[in-house]
Amino acid sequence: MATKAKLLEAAEAEFGERGYHxxxxxxxxxxxxxxxxxxxxxxxxxxAVFRALVTHMGHETRAHIARQVEQAPDRLSAERIGMRAFFEFARSHRNLYKIVMESQFVAEDSYRAYYDSFAEGYRRNLQAAVDRGEIRPGDADIRAWSLIGLSVFLGMRYAIWDETADLEPVVDAALDMIERGLSLGPKP
Structure with missing residues (x-):
């Protein structure tokens, strides 16, 4: 298994630097x-190695985030910790975005599976939080994809394009959006 891991690590470097083609x-x-x-x-x-790499990178990303959030006391805390963990992971795995983005053109089914795996776990966690009374009821699928989109694009902007950005204000602003939305408050 160590040889396969070395090949995947080498493929990440190769495809990250030179692209698939x-x-x-x-x-x-x-x-x-x-x-x-x-x-x-x-x-x-x-x-085949490219497809395996996309799957592997998704697994590694989800595992890293899961380890970080496992002790979170509630769903909103898990969102904060998980978003920060994702940004840090992306910064330390600079090829993640390049490879995943390119996979939509090389192996679209792998690209979709990468995000479908994230969404499935997210849906389960959001529904469990609703069941525990931590967040209000809502469409877990739409919420999952919305939260994925938020993290992916904030990560691209503030973790990859500006690797010196202070991530705390980004996480704070994103969590404010998640917790309160854009509303001024209750409607009269």
């Missing part, structure tokens, strides 16, 4: 320090 299996194996034949023990093609 310019990336090469030979360069992936060179980066991983394994022979070309070893690559084919684990993957049948460049597309």
């Amino acid at each position: 310019d990336g090469s299996i030979v360069e992936i194996t060179r980066r991983a320090g394994v022979g070309l034949g070893t690559f084919y023990v684990y993957f049948e093609s460049k597309e």
